[in-house]
Amino acid sequence: MSTLEVKNIKAAHGQLHAVLGVTFSVKPGEMLFMLGANGAGKTTLLRSIAGDHKAESGSVHLSGADISLLPAHHRTRSGLSLVPEGRRLFPQMTVRENLLLGASTSREGPWTIDAIYEAFPNLTKLDKSQAGKLSGGEQQAVAIGRALMGNPLAIMFDEVSLGLSPAAVELAYAALKKLRDMGLALLIVEQDLNRALSTADEIMVMCEGHVTLHTEPKNTSLEALVAASFGHEEGTAQ
Amino acid sequence: MMAQLINAVLLGGYYTVLAIGLAFMYSVMNIINLAHGAFIVLSAFGLLILGANWGVPLPLAILVMMVVMFILGVGLQRTVLSRASKGGELLPLLATFGIAIILDNMMFLGFGADSNSLAPLVGDLSWASFELPGNIFIGKLSVYILVVAVVAIAAIEFFLRRTELGHRIQATSQDRATASLLGIDTDRTLAIATGIALATGVLAAAALGLRSAWGPYDGSAQLLFAFEAVVIGGIGSLWRVLAGAMILAFAQSLGAMIHPQGFLICGHLAFLAAVFIRLRGGAFSLSSLISKGSKT
Amino acid sequence: MITQPKLTVARGGKTANITIGLMIFAAAILAATPWLFGVGGSGRAVALLVYILLAVMWNALAGFAGLVSIGQTLFFGVAAYATIRLADAGVNPYFAILIATGIGAVLGWVTSFFMLSLKDGEFAIGMWVLSSLAHLCVNLDPLIQGETGTSLISLNSYDIELRSKLTLWLALAITIAIFVILVLLLRSRMGAAITAIRDDELGARSIGVNVVRTKRVVFVLAATGTAAAGALWLASNTNFQPRAFFGVQWTAYMLFMVLVGGLGRIEGAIIGAVLFFIIETYFAAYGVWYLVGLGTVAVFFALMLPKGLWGWIGPRLPGEAIPTGYLVEKSKNEAE
Numbered sequence: 001m002s003t004l005e006v007k008n009i010k011a012a013h014g015q016l017h018a019v020l021g022v023t024f025s026v027k028p029g030e031m032l033f034m035l036g037a038n039g040a041g042k043t044t045l046l047r048s049i050a051g052d053h054k055a056e057s058g059s060v061h062l063s064g065a066d067i068s069l070l071p072a073h074h075r076t077r078s079g080l081s082l083v084p085e086g087r088r089l090f091p092q093m094t095v096r097e098n099l100l101l102g103a104s105t106s107r108e109g110p111w112t113i114d115a116i117y118e119a120f121p122n123l124t125k126l127d128k129s130q131a132g133k134l135s136g137g138e139q140q141a142v143a144i145g146r147a148l149m150g151n152p153l154a155i156m157f158d159e160v161s162l163g164l165s166p167a168a169v170e171l172a173y174a175a176l177k178k179l180r181d182m183g184l185a186l187l188i189v190e191q192d193l194n195r196a197l198s199t200a201d202e203i204m205v206m207c208e209g210h211v212t213l214h215t216e217p218k219n220t221s222l223e224a225l226v227a228a229s230f231g232h233e234e235g236t237a238q
Numbered sequence: 239m240m241a242q243l244i245n246a247v248l249l250g251g252y253y254t255v256l257a258i259g260l261a262f263m264y265s266v267m268n269i270i271n272l273a274h275g276a277f278i279v280l281s282a283f284g285l286l287i288l289g290a291n292w293g294v295p296l297p298l299a300i301l302v303m304m305v306v307m308f309i310l311g312v313g314l315q316r317t318v319l320s321r322a323s324k325g326g327e328l329l330p331l332l333a334t335f336g337i338a339i340i341l342d343n344m345m346f347l348g349f350g351a352d353s354n355s356l357a358p359l360v361g362d363l364s365w366a367s368f369e370l371p372g373n374i375f376i377g378k379l380s381v382y383i384l385v386v387a388v389v390a391i392a393a394i395e396f397f398l399r400r401t402e403l404g405h406r407i408q409a410t411s412q413d414r415a416t417a418s419l420l421g422i423d424t425d426r427t428l429a430i431a432t433g434i435a436l437a438t439g440v441l442a443a444a445a446l447g448l449r450s451a452w453g454p455y456d457g458s459a460q461l462l463f464a465f466e467a468v469v470i471g472g473i474g475s476l477w478r479v480l481a482g483a484m485i486l487a488f489a490q491s492l493g494a495m496i497h498p499q500g501f502l503i504c505g506h507l508a509f510l511a512a513v514f515i516r517l518r519g520g521a522f523s524l525s526s527l528i529s530k531g532s533k534t
Numbered sequence: 535m536i537t538q539p540k541l542t543v544a545r546g547g548k549t550a551n552i553t554i555g556l557m558i559f560a561a562a563i564l565a566a567t568p569w570l571f572g573v574g575g576s577g578r579a580v581a582l583l584v585y586i587l588l589a590v591m592w593n594a595l596a597g598f599a600g601l602v603s604i605g606q607t608l609f610f611g612v613a614a615y616a617t618i619r620l621a622d623a624g625v626n627p628y629f630a631i632l633i634a635t636g637i638g639a640v641l642g643w644v645t646s647f648f649m650l651s652l653k654d655g656e657f658a659i660g661m662w663v664l665s666s667l668a669h670l671c672v673n674l675d676p677l678i679q680g681e682t683g684t685s686l687i688s689l690n691s692y693d694i695e696l697r698s699k700l701t702l703w704l705a706l707a708i709t710i711a712i713f714v715i716l717v718l719l720l721r722s723r724m725g726a727a728i729t730a731i732r733d734d735e736l737g738a739r740s741i742g743v744n745v746v747r748t749k750r751v752v753f754v755l756a757a758t759g760t761a762a763a764g765a766l767w768l769a770s771n772t773n774f775q776p777r778a779f780f781g782v783q784w785t786a787y788m789l790f791m792v793l794v795g796g797l798g799r800i801e802g803a804i805i806g807a808v809l810f811f812i813i814e815t816y817f818a819a820y821g822v823w824y825l826v827g828l829g830t831v832a833v834f835f836a837l838m839l840p841k842g843l844w845g846w847i848g849p850r851l852p853g854e855a856i857p858t859g860y861l862v863e864k865s866k867n868e869a870e
Contacts, residue, residue, distance in 0.1 A: 052415050076421035088416040090409055100402065101409050105421035150421055270655025272604070318837060325840045327654045328797070331602045332789055333836045339786045339829035343822045458782060462666060465659045499674055506667040510648070513660065517651045 003185035004154040009058035011048040018044040020209035026185040033196040036206035050082040051075040079153035087143040091132025102149030109151025116145040137168025154185035207231040246491040251384025253483035257464040263435040266411045272334040275457030276341035281443030289359040304437040311436035315429040345454035356447030391476045470512040547853035576698040580770040583705040584763045589791035589807040591759035597798035599752040605661030609638045610764035611779035621688045631765040638761020642754040669780035683775030712759045720858040793835045796842030
């Protein structure tokens with residue numbers, strides 16, 4: 001059974017239809033990459049799945065349970081986490097305080113502050129630092145750690161590598177691969193197509209609210225991904 | 239002179255107690271609760287009924303009323319404020335002003351225009367005084383109010399900065415969407431915050447009720463004092479409210495020395511001066527004033 | 535090949551013509567009140583005009599500039615006081631009303647420089663502080679004798695019938711003038727800026743609208759109209775008791791009229807004022823209950839119908855009743 005199952009999500013901003021019926025699923029221990037140009041509707045889709053934006057129609061199932069009608073905080077408490085674009089840490093609070101906020105889901109699981117510091121050793125010494133004063137890479141680590149503190153089943157990441165140094169991106173992906181090996185379902189929005197080809201289990205490309213390509217990395221190429229981001233539909237392998 | 243200075247400090251303590259709930263709600267929810275004064279007077283009537291009619295000792299009555307006002311605050315957030323804040327910044331103002339009008343007049347209907355006092359509930363406390371060297375007498379009650387003000391601020395600051403719920407309130411206040419993505423029930427958090435704000439109003443109600451005679455329409459004057467203290471102090475930590483309240487009390491005391499009507503006028507002028515300074519400094523009054531002073 | 539659809543840009547329309555007709559008719563009835571309903575009727579007509587002025591001005595401030603003020607009584611009270619002072623100095627009382635209105639405008643202009651730096655709630659109560667300050671200072675004037683107050687004695691030199699006629703016509707003239715200025719303002723270039731600020735202040739700022747300047751214009755206009763209302767209220771009631779002019783009940787009335795009528799629309803403000811006038815006529819005798827009722831209805835509207843009555847009526851009419859925007863029509867056959 002898939003961990004995260006999304007069916008025919010439609011979402012709009014007022015008159016503007018941003019997401020026009022998107023369907024996909026992510027299994028435990030699977031990493032699904034979502035690609036597409038700016039304005040393709042990726043962020044709106046993620047926010048609709050998380051319950052932060054009201055979808056017009058469609059359903060979201062998490063481990064078989066229908067969470068489509070739940071408000072955002074109940075979806076998170078069910079085990080679906082979103083790491084938003086720009087990390088959105090609480091800048092005046094310390095790293096520890098930010099991490100502890102992630103435990104607001106009250107879910108049982110392996111993740112504690114100590115486990116986070118074991119997974120991200122560079123955060124240990126920053127325990128009492130203000131989150132707003134950290135580097136981009138450190139902030140991303142805190143954001144991932146904060147999501148893990150809620151012991152989720154599935155995590156969605158919006159623009160993982162945006163604004164990070166290459167070294168920080170490597171570190172972030174090293175962490176994400178570990179999470180995949182632990183059996184979490186991961187949905188990753190990314191701009192870096194090569195990263196998607198090398199890392200993903202499955203790739204989806206969106207353009208103007210539609211999915212234009214849905215395939216495995218071995219069945220596609222950089223050129224095909226670029227073409228799909230500009231709206232050329234071909235070989236949709238569901 | 240010394241006595242006047244001390245009395246101004248003590249008056250500042252009273253204004254601090256008045257302003258805590260208003261400042262708390264403003265900093266957490268960005269809502270200026272225009273019914274703040276009316277809720278304080280309502281709490282004072284609650285204390286009066288508990289104390290005078292039912293013979294409940296005042297400290298216990300304060301605790302009971304805090305629970306009552308907390309529940310009322312939760313209800314206020316759930317029914318009125320959550321709805322109003324969805325319609326922008328203006329509606330909460332309009333709604334709370336409407337509530338103030340309703341409460342003021344309902345209290346008049348229920349309790350009449352007579353002046354009330356809580357002083358008989360506490361024996362001689364309201365006129366007892368400490369004698370300081372130099373033949374200076376200061377009211378015991380005012381000293382206790384100042385102590386309550388400091389303790390209340392310390393408690394709320396500790397709560398906000400050091401407890402889990404405090405962090406959730408801060409998170410909700412700073413970025414509601416992200417807070418709910420972390421699994422925080424933001425509506426519940428804000429309801430609790432409103433409850434706390436109204437509950438601290440009970441302390442203000444006790445102070446108001448013991449210090450002087452009061453009636454159903456006195457809420458707006460208390461709101462003005464509280465608001466002036468908040469603006470003069472500036473938003474941030476609640477300790478700034480204490481500073482703002484002190485400045486307001488000093489300005490008023492100074493005004494009272496100049497002219498019999500000068501008490502209120504000088505308080506308002508201090509408020510305007512604070513607005514002016516903030517206008518010049520861009521940032522909030524006190525800090526910009528201090529930093530400017532140190533630079534030049 | 536995309537063909538450019540043919541667009542026609544128009545202002546007004548049938549609904550607007552009917553509205554203008556209705557307004558002219560209403561103005562004519564009001565002007566004829568002294569003959570139709572006598573002195574008492576004229577007094578009520580002035581009250582209606584004062585309510586309309588207050589509602590339209592408060593709506594301009596809150597609905598257009600996004601500035602909720604609970605201290606507009608500053609201008610209302612100061613203008614009444616200025617009229618008393620000027621008349622006491624020998625100025626003709628009707629001329630004094632006009633000067634007092636001008637004083638309100640200047641006061642608005644001066645206070646705008648620091649009040650507009652406050653945001654939302656701070657502005658709201660900040661205005662109240664100013665109003666309280668003015669109230670206290672007015673009480674210091676020996677002529678006013680504190681809360682005892684005084685009267686606009688010089689009005690007594692006019693015969694009571696002539697006085698009621700003059701007051702009414704002046705009130706009508708001022709209301710029409712302020713109304714026309716507001717509509718012209720909304721139809722000017724600045725009107726587009728005002729609408730932009732009303733709909734999205736941040737967005738307006740980003741496309742280069744001078745938000746502070748635009749807000750200042752609205753604020754000064756609102757101060758002027760509210761001041762005129764205060765001076766006219768004094769002329770109609772002759773007694774000046776500071777509490778009756780600076781009192782917070784006026785804010786409650788303004789809030790009620792605008793919230794019930796419809797925030798952000800002139801039509802709504804006028805409907806709210808007329809409704810308030812009717813309610814006041816029949817229910818004011820209930821005193822405190824009447825105020826409780828006003829507050830309850832205002833809160834109900836704020837929560838349940840934040841766009842007021844006009845928010846319900848307006849969209850059901852073809853075109854705007856008071857045309858401040860443009861109608862863009864796409865000819866059907868060429869579209870798409």
